[in-house]
Amino acid sequence: MKQSAKKLFSLALALAMTLTLFTASLTVNAEEKELGTVKVIVKNETFSTADSAPWEGVLIDGEVKLQNDSSMMSVVEQAMTDKKVSYSFNNYNYLATVNGLSEYAANGSGGWMMTLNDWFTNEGSDAYTAANGRLTDGDVITVMYSCSWGADVGSLWGNTDTKLKNIKLDGASFSWSEDFSPSKTDWTVTINPQNVDGKIGVIPEAYNKNYQVKTYLNKYTPEQPGTELKTLTRKLDVKKGDIIYIGVGNNNWETMNQKADETVYKLTVDYANMPGDVDCNGIVNINDATLLQKFIAKAEKLNAYQQKIADCNNDGRLTIADVTAIQKIIAKAA
Numbered sequence: 001m002k003q004s005a006k007k008l009f010s011l012a013l014a015l016a017m018t019l020t021l022f023t024a025s026l027t028v029n030a031e032e033k034e035l036g037t038v039k040v041i042v043k044n045e046t047f048s049t050a051d052s053a054p055w056e057g058v059l060i061d062g063e064v065k066l067q068n069d070s071s072m073m074s075v076v077e078q079a080m081t082d083k084k085v086s087y088s089f090n091n092y093n094y095l096a097t098v099n100g101l102s103e104y105a106a107n108g109s110g111g112w113m114m115t116l117n118d119w120f121t122n123e124g125s126d127a128y129t130a131a132n133g134r135l136t137d138g139d140v141i142t143v144m145y146s147c148s149w150g151a152d153v154g155s156l157w158g159n160t161d162t163k164l165k166n167i168k169l170d171g172a173s174f175s176w177s178e179d180f181s182p183s184k185t186d187w188t189v190t191i192n193p194q195n196v197d198g199k200i201g202v203i204p205e206a207y208n209k210n211y212q213v214k215t216y217l218n219k220y221t222p223e224q225p226g227t228e229l230k231t232l233t234r235k236l237d238v239k240k241g242d243i244i245y246i247g248v249g250n251n252n253w254e255t256m257n258q259k260a261d262e263t264v265y266k267l268t269v270d271y272a273n274m275p276g277d278v279d280c281n282g283i284v285n286i287n288d289a290t291l292l293q294k295f296i297a298k299a300e301k302l303n304a305y306q307q308k309i310a311d312c313n314n315d316g317r318l319t320i321a322d323v324t325a326i327q328k329i330i331a332k333a334a
Helices: 002-032 072-082 286-296 304-310 320-333
Strands: 037-044 057-065 087-089 095-098 111-116 140-146 164-170 186-191 199-206 213-217 243-248 263-271
Touching (some): 057 072, 072 111, 095 140, 164 243, 199 243
Parallel strands (some): 037 140
Antiparallel strands (some): 164 199, 243 263
C-alpha cells in the first residue's frame, strides 16, 4: 500500500510539473507573440525658428514595436528614447517639453497635442493600449505642436464639418474640387500607367480632425469595428472597378465634438488608357502579347475596348504587327 501511495504521489507530482511547464510555455509564447508596429511622428510645423522656436519640422518619423503593455504614450516615449530626444511632462501628465520646445514657448495657447490615425482622441493617451485592442499594428501616432489650442493643426472644437480637406494618392491620380464639397462625393481614381503592381496609396485628411476618417474597400461597414483599412501605413491592392469608400464622422465612431451628419466619399478605380494593355490590368507585359495572338488565331475573344487598346499602330486592324508593337513596348519598359 505504501509503495502504491508513493507511486501515485510521484505520478501526481510529475503531472503537476508537466502542467506547470506547459502553462509556462504558453505564457512565454503569448509574451513573445508579435503584435506588430506603430508609426510615431513628432513634429513642429506651427512655431518657426525665426520666431524663436528651438527647432522646427519633423523630429521623429519611425516605427516602434508594440508590446503587451504598450499605450499611446509609452510608444511615444519609446520613440523619443530611441532617438535620444529629451522630453518632460507637466502637472497634468501631458507632454510639456520635447527637445527643448516647451508648451507655452510660442504663447499662452501653445502646447503639445496628439492624434491617433490623424484623429484627436476624446480620451487620454493611456486609454488606447495594445491590451484593450485600441492600439494595433499599423496605427500612426502623431505628436505635434500647436500655437492656438489645436485650431492650427486641425482640431476645431465648435465645428461640425465632416468633409475632407485632402486625399494624397500614390500610384494613381484624380481631379478634385478645391474644397472637397460634400455635394460631390463620387470620384474616379485612375491608376498611373507606370504603376506596375496596381497598388495605390490613399491617405485621406479630414477638414476637422476631431472627427475620425476611415477607409474601406468595396464594402462600407462602419458599424463593424476593425473592418477599416490602415491606409496611413499600407497601400491598397486594387483593380479596375474596385470602389474605395472614405467615411468622415460616422456616428458609430467616437468624437469629442457634437455628433454630425457623416460624409462618405466613393472613389471608383479605373486604368489609364494604355496602348497594348489588352487584358486591361494596368500593366503591359507578355500576357497582353499572348492574349492578342490568341485573338488573332480566334482562340480568345476581346471586347470593343480591348480591341481598341490592342490596335497599337492605329490602322483599324489587329494583326501580328500589333503583337510586335506590344513586344517593343515591353522591351522599352524593361
